[in-house]
Amino acid sequence: MLSYSTQLIEDDDIVEVIKALKSNLLAQGPRVAKFEEDLCVYTGARYAIAFNSATSALFGAYSVAGIKKDDEIITTPISFVATSNMFITLGAKPIWCDIKTDGNIDETKIEALITKKTKAIVPVDYAGKPVEIKTIQKIAKKHKLLLIQDSSHALGSSVMGQKIGSFSDMTIFSFHAIKPITTSEGGAVLTNNKEFAEALRAFRSHGMVKKRLWDSDMTSLGYNLRMTEVAGALGSSQLKKLDRFIQTRAKIANYFNERFEDTKLFSTQKIEQNSVSSRHLYPIMLASELLDKKEEIFAELQKRGLGVQVHYKPIYKNSFYKERFGEISLPMADNFYNSEISIPCNQTMSMEDAKYVADTLLETLRNML
Numbered sequence: 344m345l346s347y348s349t350q351l352i353e354d355d356d357i358v359e360v361i362k363a364l365k366s367n368l369l370a371q372g373p374r375v376a377k378f379e380e381d382l383c384v385y386t387g388a389r390y391a392i393a394f395n396s397a398t399s400a401l402f403g404a405y406s407v408a409g410i411k412k413d414d415e416i417i418t419t420p421i422s423f424v425a426t427s428n429m430f431i432t433l434g435a436k437p438i439w440c441d442i443k444t445d446g447n448i449d450e451t452k453i454e455a456l457i458t459k460k461t462k463a464i465v466p467v468d469y470a471g472k473p474v475e476i477k478t479i480q481k482i483a484k485k486h487k488l489l490l491i492q493d494s495s496h497a498l499g500s501s502v503m504g505q506k507i508g509s510f511s512d513m514t515i516f517s518f519h520a521i522k523p524i525t526t527s528e529g530g531a532v533l534t535n536n537k538e539f540a541e542a543l544r545a546f547r548s549h550g551m552v553k554k555r556l557w558d559s560d561m562t563s564l565g566y567n568l569r570m571t572e573v574a575g576a577l578g579s580s581q582l583k584k585l586d587r588f589i590q591t592r593a594k595i596a597n598y599f600n601e602r603f604e605d606t607k608l609f610s611t612q613k614i615e616q617n618s619v620s621s622r623h624l625y626p627i628m629l630a631s632e633l634l635d636k637k638e639e640i641f642a643e644l645q646k647r648g649l650g651v652q653v654h655y656k657p658i659y660k661n662s663f664y665k666e667r668f669g670e671i672s673l674p675m676a677d678n679f680y681n682s683e684i685s686i687p688c689n690q691t692m693s694m695e696d697a698k699y700v701a702d703t704l705l706e707t708l709r710n711m712l
Contacts, residue, residue: 345687345696346650348521348623351588356580363576371548375575379531381582382516386498386508388533390540393575394547397495397517397530399568401429404513404532405463407542408489410435414462418493419448420657420676422467426493427658435462439659441673442469445612446626446654446683449675450475453482463489468497468507470654470685471523471621472614476502476510491515495530496623498523499589503617508533518574521689523588523621524581526574588690592622595688595697599625602701608633608708609682624654625688627704634681636711641684647703652685 363374375393382391394400410416412434418426420439427437438456443449446469453464464483466474476492483490492510494500495517500507508514513536516522518529532543542563545552550565570578603611609627614620629637644651657680658664659671687700 344645344648344650345692345700346521346689347625347652347685347687348689349691350520350525351584351690352525353584356577359576359580360573363573366572369572371569371575372572374572374579375570378526378570378575378578378582381579382508382531382533385582385585386506386533388509388514389535390533390537392532392534392540392543392547393570393578394530394532394568395570395574396528396568397515397519398425398429399547399566400515400517400530400532401425401493402432403543403546403568404491404515404539405430405433405435407539407546408463408491408513410462413460415458415460416463416465417453417456417461418465419467419469420659420671420673421446421469421655421679422493422658423495423655424658424661426465426467427664430463430465436460437658437664437668439657439671439673439676441675442679443675444610444628444679445472446470446679447472447474448479450478450482453479454486457482457486457488461486461488463491465491465493467493467495468500470612470624470626471496471500472612473497473500473502473507473618473620476507480510489513495519495522497621499585499619499621501619509535512536513539518578518581521623523623524578524585526570526578526581529570529574529578589619589621591690591692592688593620595692595694596620596622596625598694598697599686599688599701602705603627606705608705622688624685626654626683626685628679628682629684629708633708633711637681637684640707640711643707644684644686644704647707649687649700649703651687653680653683654685656680
C-alpha cells in the first residue's frame with residue numbers, strides 16, 4: 344500500500360546507526376550534539392536542542408517560556424493533539440483560532456482573540472506549508488506575546504528563501520517516522536534565544552547542570568526527555584538528504600497539481616511563489632457534493648492500495664476537550680475536517696506510483712457521483 348507519507352532509510356543511514364550502536368556511548372553525547380549543530384547550519388537558527396519526541400519538545404518549549412495555569416494560548420484546532428495537550432498539561436487554556444482553506448491558521452482572526460490572559464501564539468505549518476509568519480510576528484510583537492511555531496510538518500520549508508526555524512521565539516520540529524526526515528522518534532526546539540536554549544537543555548535532563556567533575560546540581564524541575572545517540576546519528580545522516588527528499592515530494596506534488604488543475608471534484612492546497620513546502624502532506628478537499636460519501640471514498644481508496652488518511656479532526660472535537668471546554672464549533676475548521684483527505688506523496692514513490700494515485704483517485708471520485 345502506498346502511504347500518504349513514510350520514511351526512506353538507506354544503506355548509509357544504517358551504517359551510521361551501527362556505528363552509534365558499537366560506540367561506548369548510547370545516551371546523549373557527541374552524535375546528538377552533531378545533529379543539533381547540523382540543524383542550526385541547515386536552518387540558520389543559533390541553537391537547537393534535541394528531544395526524544397516533538398511532544399517532549401513542545402512540553403519543553405511551553406515550560407521554559409513560563410506558560411502556567413490560566414494563561415491563554417491562541418492556536419489552531421487543525422493539528423495533532425500534542426500541540427494543545429502540552430500546554431493543557433501546564434494548566435493553560437487553548438483559544439482556538441479558525442483556519443483558512445489551506446489548513447493554516449487565519450492570521451486575520453488572531454488579534455480579536457487576544458486578551459489580558461494571552462501568553463503566546465502557537466501556529467502550525469500545516470502539511471509543510473508555512474503560515475503567514477511575518478504577519479503573525481507583527482501581531483506577537485505588538486502585543487508582547489511569545490511566538491512558538493509548531494513546525495512539526497515543516498523542516499525544509501522556507502519563506503522568501505529563509506528556512507523555517509529562525510522566525511519565532513521557539514520552533515518545534517518532529518522527526519517521527521513519517522516526517523520529512525526521521526530519527527524513528529524525536530524532536531527538537533530551535534531558538535535564537537540563549538536563555539531559552541540553556542533552560543531547554545536543563546529541562547530535558549532532570550533540570551540538572553554540571554558544575555565540576557562529579558558535581559551536578561538540579562537547579563530547576565526537569566525530566567528525562569533526551570535524544571539517544573542512535574537517533575542523533577540517524578538524524579544527521581537523514582538531514583543530508585532532506586533537500587533531495589523534498590525535491591522528490593515536490594515533483595510528485597507538481598504532477599498532481601497538473602493532473603488535478605481542472606477537476607471540480609476537489610480542491611488542493613496552493614503554495615505561494617515566495618514559499619517552499621516540505622510537502623509532508625498532500626491534502627485534497629472534497630467538493631460539497633461528495634462530502635456525504637467521504638467514508639465510502641476513504642474505504643475504497645484504501646481497498647485499492649492508497650494509504651490515505653485524514654488530517655485532522657479539530658482538537659476541540661476530542662472527548663477530552665469537550666468535557667473540559669464544552670462544545671466548540673469553528674466553521675472553516677469543521678468544513679476542512681469534513682472534506683480533507685491526505686493522499687500518498689512521499690520520497691519512496693516513483694512517477695508511476697504518482698500516476699496510479701492520480702488515476703485511482705479521479706476514477707474513484709467520478710464513480711461516486
